[in-house]
Amino acid sequence: MAEPGRALLDGAGASVFRVQGVKERDGYRVLTVDGTSLSLSEQWFNSEYLPDPYLVTPDGRARGDAAHPACVGGATCLESDLLTWRKVPFPARPRVGDLLVYPNTAGYQMDSNESPFHDLPLPPKVVVDRLGLRPRWRLDRRPAR
Numbered sequence: 001m002a003e004p005g006r007a008l009l010d011g012a013g014a015s016v017f018r019v020q021g022v023k024e025r026d027g028y029r030v031l032t033v034d035g036t037s038l039s040l041s042e043q044w045f046n047s048e049y050l051p052d053p054y055l056v057t058p059d060g061r062a063r064g065d066a067a068h069p070a071c072v073g074g075a076t077c078l079e080s081d082l083l084t085w086r087k088v089p090f091p092a093r094p095r096v097g098d099l100l101v102y103p104n105t106a107g108y109q110m111d112s113n114e115s116p117f118h119d120l121p122l123p124p125k126v127v128v129d130r131l132g133l134r135p136r137w138r139l140d141r142r143p144a145r
Helices: 005-009 106-112
Strands: 014-025 028-033 054-057 068-073 082-090 099-103 126-131 134-139
Touching: none
Parallel strands: 028 068
Antiparallel strands: 014 028, 014 099, 054 099, 068 082, 126 134
């Protein structure tokens, strides 16, 4: 009788993007990543992810006391292709090859990841389950419907 939809996905999912480029001017950075704003969902332009991404370097999750503000742009040449318009205060200076991990994004993804709308390959899905007390992950190999 009631369909809660995205509310069921609160706290679930993460979206990961590799930093492909860093442009800097006057202490302000624009990061470009290996995705687009259309990777978020079939959204309207000029919208963005609500959660701030975590910066993950080759040494693990970045930590620090200083703020290194940056917005996050996608890989297309569209001026409006931004995943995060606002300045995110990263705890370390983002570099090419680092990862941006946006938490709690399953609700954003539930429509676009099931659709070939963007003419992009559908991203792989990861399933996490438990074997005894230990969690394990695997790629979901079920075909999309």
